[in-house]
Amino acid sequence: MMIFLLNRLVHSHFITEPTNLLISDSNFLCATLLSEKLHTDFHVTLSQEELTWIAFSLFEQNQPGNDGNHLLTQHADFKALLAKLSNLASLNLEKDETFKQILANQIVYANTTNTLWGDIKPAYAISKTGKAQSPVKIDTLKTKKDAKITNITYKYQPTSFKLIRKDQMIQATAQPAKGRPDSTINVGGKDYTLKTINIHTPAEHQIDNKKMDAELQLVHTSKDNKTVIISVLVKSGAENKAIGDLTSVVANSTNNKEQTLKTTISTLGLIPTNDKHFTYQGSLTTPATTEGVTWFVYETPITMSTKQLDQLKSKLADNNRPTQSLNERVIYSN
Structure with a gap:
């Protein structure tokens, strides 16, 4: 299964140099746990491909030499997944540590309205409720x-x-x-x-x-x-x-x-x-x-x-x- 998922990633046309691409089992475990939580608590099912996107998201963020370009955020399928997850923010998913990590690491500039900043954690609440926000x-x-x-x-x-x-x-x-x-x-x-x-x-x-x-x-x-x-x-x-x-x-x-x-x-x-x-x-x-x-x-x-x-x-x-x-x-x- 791991080889199958990696092959799908490599052939998705957004990874140009998949050399040394290794997604750890812990990344897939985190993604799987989130998927199970979504299914059990909110009756939301993630496809195997969406599960792979999440695993690769965690992999990319945790790379020692990560240059921050986040190719994922430029890919239409990953943007669709972000939108799907974003719509669940009101369902107390912000308490889920894996979900918070994905949001905090990937959605800041991928979400063109930044409307979720106030949902990532309580310290950011003013991003959503403030009446004197910038820029203007x-x-x-x-x-x-x-x-x-x-x-x-x-x-x-x-x-x-x-x-x-x-x-x-x-x-x-x-x-x-x-x-x-x-x-x-x-x-x-x-x-x-x-x-x-x-x-x-x-x-x-x-x-x-x-x-x-x-x-x-x-x-x-x-x-x-x-x-x-x-x-x-x-x-x-x-x-x-x-x-x-x-x-x-x-x-x-x-x-x-x-x-x-x-x-x-x-x-x-x-x-x-x-x-x-x-x-x-x-x-x-x-x-x-x-x-x-x-x-x-x-x-x-x-x-x-x-x-x-x-x-x-x-x-x-x-x-x-x-x-x-x-x-x-x-x-x-x-």
Whole structure:
């Protein structure tokens, strides 16, 4: 039976190099236990092929050299299985450890609406119930001008970063340098220190329904643990020199392995010269999507070359959260 299932996987046209492909018995055992639970408790039957998909899902996630590309999530049959499992989330399946592992590991960006984030575990509940979630669509005609609220003062320095990628999520962490102050901003009379840069391809925020190729999110925190994120949209165009070797490091990154960028990032060079921007109250855009975040989104995008954008997409493609309801929030412009 194992050889039969492996042959089906190999001939499903999404595995191009099945060399060294070994799915452990424990993966099939977990998948079988989940299948039995579904059948016994919820009268839902999984086909043998669906059982194989689950086993391979667990196998792929647990590989030591897993590069996070998750070919499974691109396959129509696996997407159908995810949809089938997703529809069962309300039946207390979230208490099943195997089901939670499959959801947490595979569905974050495979589910185009991310509606299940709030069902994966209690800590993510605000993703489903929150009224101030990010990202959002910004209608420039409906924004309210306020020079005071939108004021930002930059004290940026060329900054060194260490980068780590977890599947499709990337985080570049600013490193302190001897004899040089940290990069900071001042908002509302309070100083915030640049901590990380997150990258999403395509962009998460939309201005007047325009979808950009990528988005850089510069995350700052204050001494009292408040968060301000500067969002810089990116479109295809001239090569971006300010970003240094970040895009090539992303393209060559290994999952869960920290790397140091060889060049510093000219952080101030990432900020558009056109100062038009918007601010609103929102949340983080990855689980647990914690609220209480102040966002500043620049209207004018910066550019990256096609090569640079392709380097980002090679590891981070489609890691954007869809836009969320604005509810009663007001977006201010400068």
